[in-house]
Amino acid sequence: MVPWLDPNIPPHFPDTYKALEEPHGLLAAGGKLSIDWLLVAYRQGIFPWFSQSEPILWWSPAPRTVLTPELFHTSKSLAKLRRQEKYHITQDQDFEAVIRQCAMPRKQQAETWIIEEMIEAYLAMFKAGFAHSYECRDSDNRLVGGVYGISLGKIFFGESMFSLVSNASKLCLKHVIESNEYGMIDCQMATEHLMSLGAVEIDRAKFEYFLDRLTGI
Numbered sequence: 022m023v024p025w026l027d028p029n030i031p032p033h034f035p036d037t038y039k040a041l042e043e044p045h046g047l048l049a050a051g052g053k054l055s056i057d058w059l060l061v062a063y064r065q066g067i068f069p070w071f072s073q074s075e076p077i078l079w080w081s082p083a084p085r086t087v088l089t090p091e092l093f094h095t096s097k098s099l100a101k102l103r104r105q106e107k108y109h110i111t112q113d114q115d116f117e118a119v120i121r122q123c124a125m126p127r128k129q130q131a132e133t134w135i136i137e138e139m140i141e142a143y144l145a146m147f148k149a150g151f152a153h154s155y156e157c158r159d160s161d162n163r164l165v166g167g168v169y170g171i172s173l174g175k176i177f178f179g180e181s182m183f184s185l186v187s188n189a190s191k192l193c194l195k196h197v198i199e200s201n202e203y204g205m206i207d208c209q210m211a212t213e214h215l216m217s218l219g220a221v222e223i224d225r226a227k228f229e230y231f232l233d234r235l236t237g238i
Contacts, residue, residue: 037225045082066228066232067079115164118156119155153169173236179206
């Protein structure tokens with residue numbers, strides 16, 4: 022059993038070391054997706070992730086997958102695509118379009134965790150200046166890829182990304198890395214896609230050290 026968080030009192034989460042091994046990283050349930058709850062959560066390295074039929078579930082997995090500027094790997098194909106200048110990156114030009122595209126079910130995926138309740142919560146975070154999107158656009162200014170997440174201090178908490186053409190989301194991540202705005206991107210969970218870009222897994226103590234150091238700037 023995990024603690025149930027009362028949405029009618031100020032947000033307060035259990036210590037992250039109490040997160041379950043199975044399901045991996047599950048910390049608590051309940052609460053709400055308001056700006057104050059989300060800010061308290063992200064500052065502790067906690068994020069919401071749940072399906073339509075579930076209550077709000079809060080997670081803090083360890084090890085944690087992160088991406089840093091010095092470790093980012095630019096493949097030959099990505100470097101070539103960048104040189105071709107077929108696409109350009111914009112920021113915060115169409116946050117809603119990015120998150121709704123990320124919410125589209127992927128291949129061999131029956132449903133999405135980016136349900137309407139999540140979309141509305143992150144739109145509120147965007148309007149408050151805490152969430153950002155990076156859009157990859159083609160020569161006709163059509164949206165072909167993107168990434169969105171939460172920005173606190175020098176950490177970008179990446180939430181989701183999509184590509185309608187090959188490497189579009191990678192171009193967005195490369196732009197985020199090269200912006201010099203962030204010392205670390207929190208990628209949450211390891212995927213083959215992220216590891217190919219140079220993402221690494223770090224333990225909870227190291228992650229929370231960087232969390233305290235970089236979000237407090």
